[in-house]
Amino acid sequence: MGENKIKPYKDLEVTKEYTIREFSENIDPIELLWHRDDEDRSIEIIGKTDWMLQLDNKLPSSLNERIFIKRHQWHRVIKGTGKLKLKIWQQHL
Numbered sequence: 001m002g003e004n005k006i007k008p009y010k011d012l013e014v015t016k017e018y019t020i021r022e023f024s025e026n027i028d029p030i031e032l033l034w035h036r037d038d039e040d041r042s043i044e045i046i047g048k049t050d051w052m053l054q055l056d057n058k059l060p061s062s063l064n065e066r067i068f069i070k071r072h073q074w075h076r077v078i079k080g081t082g083k084l085k086l087k088i089w090q091q092h093l
Contacts (some may be wrong), residue, residue, distance in 0.1 A: 008032055012085075020046070023077065023084040034076045042068050042090040051080035 008031040013020040023032075026063045034056075043053070052060040053067055056074035062069070063084070069075055077084065 006060040010012075011086070017089065019088045019090070021086045021088055023051070025081070025083045025087075027079060029079045032079060034074050036072045036074055037069070037090075038071065040071045042066055042089045042091075044087045047086040049080055049082070049084055051084040054078055060079055071084045 008027050009018050009021050009023045011021050037038040043063070045051075045063045049063055051063055053063050054076050055069070060078050063086075
């Protein structure tokens, strides 16, 4: 089918330093898949949320503190209430 898969989020702002990403409150939790990224990244929420992040072999944790995710580390977002808005800093190799 190709790479035309719809992403479970939309990027509101993209710069060389960071991306502002939003997940809808109407998203089906089944769309929030385990995945890995090709670069180290730090994520920080914008606002307050009860959404969570789960890293491989860890319990889900709050997104209310900045989190560092290593390159190729398996992780997923766990849906909470309302929208989730994140600021993502990517460390390109």
